[in-house]
Amino acid sequence: MSDQEIHEGLEGITVAETRLSFIDGEAGELVIGGYPLSELGGNATFEETLYLLYNDRLPTQSELEEFSDELAQYRSLPEGCLEVVRSAGEAGVVPMDALRMGAAAASLDQDGEDPERDKLVIVARLPTIVAAYWRARNGEEPLEPREDLSHAGNYLYMLTGEEPSDAQVGGLEAYLNTVVDHGLNASTFTGRVIVSTESDLYSAITGAIGALKGPLHGGAPGPVLRMLLDMYESGDVEGMLREKLEAGERLMGFGHRVYKVRDPRAEVLSSAAESFYQEDGDSDFFELAKEVETEAVDLLEEYKPGRRLDTNVEFYTAVLLHGIGIPDELFTTTFGIARAGGWTAHCLEQLENNRLVRPRGKYVGEKDRTWTPVDER
Numbered sequence: 001m002s003d004q005e006i007h008e009g010l011e012g013i014t015v016a017e018t019r020l021s022f023i024d025g026e027a028g029e030l031v032i033g034g035y036p037l038s039e040l041g042g043n044a045t046f047e048e049t050l051y052l053l054y055n056d057r058l059p060t061q062s063e064l065e066e067f068s069d070e071l072a073q074y075r076s077l078p079e080g081c082l083e084v085v086r087s088a089g090e091a092g093v094v095p096m097d098a099l100r101m102g103a104a105a106a107s108l109d110q111d112g113e114d115p116e117r118d119k120l121v122i123v124a125r126l127p128t129i130v131a132a133y134w135r136a137r138n139g140e141e142p143l144e145p146r147e148d149l150s151h152a153g154n155y156l157y158m159l160t161g162e163e164p165s166d167a168q169v170g171g172l173e174a175y176l177n178t179v180v181d182h183g184l185n186a187s188t189f190t191g192r193v194i195v196s197t198e199s200d201l202y203s204a205i206t207g208a209i210g211a212l213k214g215p216l217h218g219g220a221p222g223p224v225l226r227m228l229l230d231m232y233e234s235g236d237v238e239g240m241l242r243e244k245l246e247a248g249e250r251l252m253g254f255g256h257r258v259y260k261v262r263d264p265r266a267e268v269l270s271s272a273a274e275s276f277y278q279e280d281g282d283s284d285f286f287e288l289a290k291e292v293e294t295e296a297v298d299l300l301e302e303y304k305p306g307r308r309l310d311t312n313v314e315f316y317t318a319v320l321l322h323g324i325g326i327p328d329e330l331f332t333t334t335f336g337i338a339r340a341g342g343w344t345a346h347c348l349e350q351l352e353n354n355r356l357v358r359p360r361g362k363y364v365g366e367k368d369r370t371w372t373p374v375d376e377r
């Protein structure tokens with residue numbers, strides 16, 4: 001590599017060793033903490049997955065209980081943070097902005113000097129922030145978190161005020177596990193860059209949330225859901241898909257920059273959605289989603305031959321989260337709640353062997369301008 005060779009978007013550049021996740025886009029493989037996603041996604045609780053990322057092994061029963069209790073004890077927000085989030089809800093700011101404001105204010109009762117504690121405080125508090133914002137936005141009083149529920153169960157409880165079913169909790173845990181980490185994506189890299197300056201984890205996660213907000217990263221599950229609901233209503237799956245493709249539109253939930261086969265996350269999420277809908281949901285809607293998937297993959301090959309467009313993570317994210325009862329406006333913030341596990345683990349990993357991230361830019365401006373006083377310009 002010559003000194004001045006440019007790699008737009010850092011594409012193809014390896015900047016760190018990581019033991020957190022491994023992606024093979026050609027093979028459709030995703031490994032989290034040493035476990036293929038198919039092993040972990042539908043089996044682990046989110047607490048087990050977090051422990052795995054932080055410790056590089058699964059916990060024993062007693063370690064899991066201790067870890068879960070410690071995490072749960074940080075769920076409540078300091079008063080000032082709750083006020084910020086409540087104001088965000090009352091002002092009707094978009095959910096990702098509320099999450100950013102809440103994450104920044106989550107350190108009001110912390111000094112940010114103990115990354116081991118800070119990672120737990122952050123992960124524990126993000127669901128409380130999202131739920132409190134959502135309730136305030138809907139004119140409802142935020143609920144105090146419950147320490148007797150799991151991380152996923154308590155999030156659902158704080159959103160609705162009702163204790164969720166086992167099927168809802170299981171479905172959400174499968175989702176959280178599935179998207180907890182995915183290599184050095186933009187938000188994760190943002191977090192690593194921030195801690196590389198020896199800044200604190202609250203700053204890093206606030207920055208990561210900012211990166212996740214962008215539509216190029218935060219994804220498309222909302223539009224996928226709208227497409228599916230339209231098709232559910234009309235019943236004409238093939239006609240509606242063809243219409244979109246004829247009009248040159250992209251089918252939401254298909255295609256991926258890295259995966260050239262079915263996204264392994266789609267595999268795990270579709271099984272989780274299938275189990276959920278069998279137990280607790282509108283199984284006709286799930287059947288429709290499967291029909292849309294099959295039809296869309298066939299039509300993409302017909303309209304875009306050789307482009308290798310297959311189902312991505314967003315497709316079954318929409319199906320699963322909708323079934324569980326997460327409002328579509330909260331899909332990206334729920335993604336953030338999950339990814340906070342990966343963000344914090346990456347920040348700790350960066351600190352283990354830190355080097356300030358400091359790439360270079362290639363200067364293309366002028367070099368020999370001479371000064372002109374303002375009244376002569």
Ligand code: COA
Pocket residue numbers: 219220249250251252253254255256257258300304307309312313314
């Ligand atoms: N529907 C229809 N055509 C699609 C498509 C989709 N979902 N995704 C890609 N294509 C087509 C492009 O139009 C392009 O066709 P062309 O060669 O005739 O111009 C070709 O496939 C390659 O597209 P490109 O944009 O270069 O691929 P990419 O790797 O940059 O795109 C995505 C990746 C995710 C941005 C793209 O697949 C997409 O927009 N998908 C829909 C949105 C979505 O589901 N996003 C969530 C991603 S997790």
